[in-house]
Amino acid sequence: MNIDFYERIWMWAAGGIIAVFIAVIGLSTVAYGLHPPSHIETIEPSKVFTDPRFSKLGAPVVMPDGTVEVQMVAIMFAFAPNEVRVPAGRPIRFRLTSADVTHGFMIARTNANTMLVPGYISQFTTVFPRAGDYLVVCHEFCGNGHHVMSARVIVEESK
């Protein structure tokens, strides 16, 4: 096929840009283990509040390896608990699920973001470098009270 010279350059450049995109994502996945939250663990949504895996909704739990685990359940139109206190600079593992419809969980102004699909436990680990009062919002439409569904993560300086 006879392709115009400038168009040929353009096509190679476009291919190059895409190759760079793919390489960056491939490398960050393989070399740095950067994955989106893709935890696979199921749970009966109607029995979430009696499930031992969500028995520590009151306060974060410090695990033997130093990770702080936060458990939260989303229910129309609130998060339980609706406020958690965690230390800055330490790995925090969020374990979340929904007791009814599909919800979303996002800590605004961070990249902590996951869907909460009934029947599944969402899990990811993150570190808050700075103390502060972070807003958590439900970002998936869950009914007429969707916009009031929020929580707070209070990040405190580590002692």
Added chain:
Amino acid sequence: MNGASFTRLALTNIGVAIAAFGVASAMAIMQALSRANLDLPFRSPAMYYLSVTAHGTLMAIVFTTFFIMGFGYVVAQHSLGAALAMRRTAWTSFWIAALGTVATVAVILAGKATVLYTFYPPLKAHPLFYIGLTLVVVGSWGWALVMLRAIGRWRRANAGRRIPLSVYGYAATIIIWLLATIGVAAEMLLQLIPWSLGWTPTIDPMLARMLFWWFGHPLVYFWLLPAYVVWYGLLPPAAGGKLFSEPLGRLVFAMFVLLSTPVGFHHQAMDPGVSSGWKLFHTFNTLLILYPSFVTAFTIIASLEIAGRMRGGQGLFGWIRRLPWSDPLVSSVILSMLLFAIGGWGGAINASFGMNAVIHNTSWVPGHFHTTVGSATALTFMGTAYVVVPRLLNRRLELVPMARVQPWLWFLGMLPFSIPTHITGLMGMPRRVFDPSYADHPTAVSWHWLTNVSAIGGMVLFASSLFFVLVMLFTLFAPRVSPEPIEFAEPLEDPGTKAAFLDRLGYLTALAALLVVVAYGYPIWQHLQMPRFGSAGFSPF
């Protein structure tokens, strides 16, 4: 008379599309003002979420599908002539889709289907919502059959001739649509309809999400490719030029056929229950699908340059000034391309699954798709309507000054609407919220001035929509004029037998289907092996 009857079919389909667009625009202005937190009469959460559902369904499904079907008949009638037959099937299909639309819109407006146009279970709508949408898809399958039969008949009668590029683009659109709708048809028929009727007690929400996004992403190429048919087919003659490198246009459409469907998991990058390996595979395919749009950008701009120079443009940029900017099709397409450039780069960000974590389900996403489907597609279709509708009616285009201003209003409204909407997304504002005040948390307060800017953009967009609908209404009753043909582009060079392998649509379809099986077959099989918990459903609206 074959010709006249397909003219009426095209007009009726496009008429439904424009009516849906008008109603959906009225819904949109309410939403823009609500997110800016202005107190309006009738403002309530129930009303807001109902109108988001209506706006999404009417714009993304009804306006696009009916316009695409109508313009498809225009292309087929022009390029395939007598090979376009099966008039009764075409009318039956139209009525099935129209009936489905009426049923869906009626239950939405009655407040019984506030599930948004993504209708994720276990949110449960009235059964007629699902049945109506299924009928729209069934009607579109009838249209696809009519189109494919016409293409087949033309090829048998014209052995050795190349399929016209516009028809090739439509063939690609139809193949994508048929592969994509398998997913949503399975979701509707096996899951949502029996469950909403009470025949099955529970539903698997994750399976529904997978089947929805099997359909949901190729849907965007179903919107985009007919716009590309306009860019490759109608734009060059309207600008006064010819189409540059025609065979590459075929390559573009062929690449979309292959890559449109095995990409859906990038919408589920933040989902639990889907392994990150499959998300990565779909991410790579998504990035590859940028390629045909890059090629399109060159081809279309080169074709415009040819037009500008044929009109006497000189120098490096002189040709730009010589383009017929007062032609509403030309300005619509150029402005829609500029907005699509924002949307395209944004799309690459959405697809990159690390960055997706920052913007997933934030207002960045509506910011993004208003520059893609809301500009590349919608603005191009409006420009197309200015060319096609008067010629199908044999009437003159009325309110021409409004038609000339309208694309600019869209452009000037879309920038202040979509850019602040993108930015508030980066600042953590979720999409689709009635009132983003969150008890005046400092983060929420910081969004406020930007939502006000986007509300102003929304008002300008609404004015633009109103101009478009008025021009169409007045044209419907304009004085009759003698018939004028709809012109499709001449290639600068005849394609001859260049890249003839691309015309083997059967092989292309088989290869695309194989990719769909690879990308979805195994993940769905794997999903079905897991312990799964159904949900009985909720209707919190």
